[in-house]
Amino acid sequence: MDYSKFGVEDFLCDTSFLEYCVGTNEEAVAFWTAWLAKHPEKLKAANSARSLYYTLNGNISAESFHKDFEAFKNAFGGVLNLTEPVKIIRIRKSNNSLVFTLTGVAACMLVAFGLFLFKKNKTNQALVTDLSYNTPLGKKLTLKLTDGSVVTLNSGSSLVVSKDFNLHKRDVTLIGEGYFVVAHNEAKPFVVHTKKINVKDIGTEFNIKAYATDKTTEASLIKGRIEITINNNAVAKRLHQNTIVLLPNNKFIIDNNVTGSPGEQKTVKQPFAISHITTNASTNSVVETDWKENKLTFYDSSLDDIALQMERWYGVKIQITSPAIKAYRFTATFDHEDIIQVLEALKLSSNFNYRKEDSVIIIY
Amino acid sequence: MAERLKETWHQFIEGNHEALNDLYKQHYLGLINYGIKLTGDRQYANDCITEILLALWEKRSRLPEVDNVRSYLMSCLRTLVFQKFRSEKLRETKETIAHSLIVQEELxxxxxxxxxxxxxxxxxxxxxxxxxxxxxxxxxxxxxxxxxxxxxxxxxxxxxxxxxxxxxxxxxxxxxxxxxxxxxxSDYLYSMLLFFINFIAIDQFLR
Structure with a gap:
């Protein structure tokens, strides 16, 4: 549509413009912000249209919307975490055993967590216990911590924020994968603890991948500087250094099975590696952080690793029957495709078949 | 537009978290204004909207497909607000709000x-x-x-x-x-400006 001839009344007759004014539709906001930046000559008309709109809509501005939306999301925060287990508990009646017992336990913990959240909303004081955020398989979560840092959690991850967070220091514990944009504060160091390593930030954006089921733990630095400490005295001693400083566009990889005990020293020559982060040439995006843009990316990964990644991404179970197939390697990026589309695409370039049995996908 | 609203509702019933946020955003303006009209208080109205969506989310699997989502949510909001006013406790504490309710309705x-x-x-x-x-x-x-x-x-x-x-x-x-x-x-100035821009555009076009 040609907006360049728009007058005040035309703007007001355009639904997306109204959504932009109140901020209820991100696409509309992005579009009109960009459009008005390109057409400064229309700013005056657009501004008149906006103020007339606020008059007509009962003084509901973008500011009031965002305030109300935040309140809404806060009220829902605890409940959303409950949804997955609650759904499963209902199925539990149909007599399934271990998994559901475990999710039951998880649900109880989440209920406790939810109650805690409500309590916290009321009192709004310092935390009495650690605060934990969990993402179920197939879901992601972005959260803003009290110090202003923003963390995006990938599927099947958990982040525990220590109860004295932002008092003197800022400690969080991560299992799984998270993207951190840390608000810089020299007085209160921000440290992410994982099983294998601790990452101390010096004003940064970085990605940490520390799934218990993965073969390696990775820390990729996008901006700024981070200091990495290995959580194993033996390994650290052998390196004759405690910390490794990482520079932007580099990533640190450590084997999850390195124990550092003398017996295993022979098998693992180099306990960790530093390499450049991988940039996807065609899309110009960083492979390590593609997940944040909802892109499922494999870069020269074995089907074995891909299956693990897809299990988390789609919340399914995948079994590969033959070791030969497990070793197939793929490089690909998928944007919003469903699991069948992904499997079909992978199938095209190699020699395997798959079938669905109940909730399990079997590759053979 | 109506299709988009129906689709969001459908996704909501299916338990899609994103749809929950979308549902709020799509109906925010209509609901908040109606809520303010009923209660005279924006924050209170927003609490009521949140309460409704929470209740609907909990029983989402039993909810019907709805043609007019907006009016469905409106009637939920109305029912809830009236319920709240009826309850003895709220009648005391929210007297001021209840009072403004009558005033708002008349305006x-x-x-x-x-x-x-x-x-x-x-x-x-x-x-x-x-x-x-x-x-x-x-x-x-x-x-x-x-x-x-x-x-x-x-x-x-x-x-x-x-x-x-x-x-x-x-x-x-x-x-x-x-x-x-x-x-x-300002309108005159503005149309002059438009004329000038058109002039440039035509000029560019002729080249």
Whole structure:
């Protein structure tokens, strides 16, 4: 549509413009912000249209919307975490055993967590216990911590924020994968603890991948500087250094099975590696952080690793029957495709078949 | 538009978290204004909306597919607010709100939006300008901008065509715009600017 001839009344007759004014539709906001930046000559008309709109809509501005939306999301925060287990508990009646017992336990913990959240909303004081955020398989979560840092959690991850967070220091514990944009504060160091390593930030954006089921733990630095400490005295001693400083566009990889005990020293020559982060040439995006843009990316990964990644991404179970197939390697990026589309695409370039049995996908 | 609302509702029933946020965003304006009208308090109205969506989310698997999501949510909101007012405890504590409820209900749309203006000059000008509009025009402005109905819904409600609804609103907006813009001087400047831009555009085109 040609907006360049728009007058005040035309703007007001355009639904997306109204959504932009109140901020209820991100696409509309992005579009009109960009459009008005390109057409400064229309700013005056657009501004008149906006103020007339606020008059007509009962003084509901973008500011009031965002305030109300935040309140809404806060009220829902605890409940959303409950949804997955609650759904499963209902199925539990149909007599399934271990998994559901475990999710039951998880649900109880989440209920406790939810109650805690409500309590916290009321009192709004310092935390009495650690605060934990969990993402179920197939879901992601972005959260803003009290110090202003923003963390995006990938599927099947958990982040525990220590109860004295932002008092003197800022400690969080991560299992799984998270993207951190840390608000810089020299007085209160921000440290992410994982099983294998601790990452101390010096004003940064970085990605940490520390799934218990993965073969390696990775820390990729996008901006700024981070200091990495290995959580194993033996390994650290052998390196004759405690910390490794990482520079932007580099990533640190450590084997999850390195124990550092003398017996295993022979098998693992180099306990960790530093390499450049991988940039996807065609899309110009960083492979390590593609997940944040909802892109499922494999870069020269074995089907074995891909299956693990897809299990988390789609919340399914995948079994590969033959070791030969497990070793197939793929490089690909998928944007919003469903699991069948992904499997079909992978199938095209190699020699395997798959079938669905109940909730399990079997590759053979 | 209506299809988008129905799709979001469908996703909501299916348990999609994103749809929950979308549902809130899509119906925020209509619901908050209705809530404010009923309770006289924006924050309280927002709490009620949250409570409703929470209740609906909990029983989402048992919810029906709905054609008009907006009016479905509105009637949920109305029921909840009345329930709250009926309860003995709230009748005491929220007396002020209950009082303003009656006041708000009595205020017609044009008086309500005028009462929200703090600037005396703007207030007077708006009042004058609105008084020149026909009842039909004011009614449709309310449906479109205050209740956040789309043109389809307005057309259905008023028994007119979508085109007619659009034209009535467009005319009303034109009148308001002219009345409310200062002196009309800025409009002149603005059309000069437009002319100039067109001139450049044509010039570029001819090359």
């Amino acid at each position: 017609p749309y044009e008086e309500y939006i005028t009462s929200l203006q703090t600037d005396k000059i703007v207030k007077e000008r708006l009042q004058q300008s609105l008084s020149k509009l026909t009842e039909r025009q004011k009614e449709l402005l309310q449906y479109r901008f205050f209740d956040n109905m789309d043109y389809d819904e307005i057309a259905l409600k008023c028994g007119i065509s979508k085109r007619t609804a659009y034209n009535i609103i467009y005319d009303a907006l034109q009148k308001l715009k002219t009345d409310l813009s200062r002196e009309g001087n």
